[in-house]
Amino acid sequence: SYELTQPPSVSVSPGQTARITCSGDLLPRQYTFWYQQKPGQAPVLMIFKDSERPSGIPERFAGFSVGTTATLAISGVQAEDEADYYCQSVHITGKGLFGGGTKLTVL
């Protein structure tokens, strides 16, 4: 299916590990990319090619993909990690799509 599904919200206490999933039929064949968006700001790339971290992104952000589900894991969550997170992939036609976004709340 030409869509990516994310949970609308995830809540975690500071210091714990947050896991945000992204599901889609194309994910076994295509890479997943993750963006963080804080209120009033443009998105920031956090993970590319399923699991690679751009320079400057803290090591507590990690990504992996198994079958039809990709996961963004944030270990040792901090208050500053509270944001919306979006997954993105590319269909085999070259056309792109985003997931519906997940609001991470740090309790």
Next chain:
Amino acid sequence: QVTLKESGPTLVRPTQTLTLTCSFSGFSLSTDAVGVGWIRQPPGKALEWLGLIYWDDEKLYSPSLKSRLTITKDKSINQVVLSLTNMNPADTGTYYCAHIPGSGGYWYFDLWGRGTLVNVSS
């Protein structure tokens, strides 16, 4: 240092055509596999991919907007232009342009502009 900046009208009337310009620096649209994409976000809603243009002028458009959307580039002045016809209130939102790094078989946005808010209202 790569930077991108969107510019254009903040208010558009229904049925009009929206024209937005993405002015960029720090990279060239003559470089292999590099591209610029457009993304929008209605207030309080999710990101939506609109389309992109590559260094070699290949263009890809969202199926839902393909009949209304055109993306062009002017390498000489480092600009990419988005045109969206027949605007309606559902097109209200923040429009972003973003840099696509050179890669093979996939693309993503490694750097984004700050976005520009467009309101469609009579």
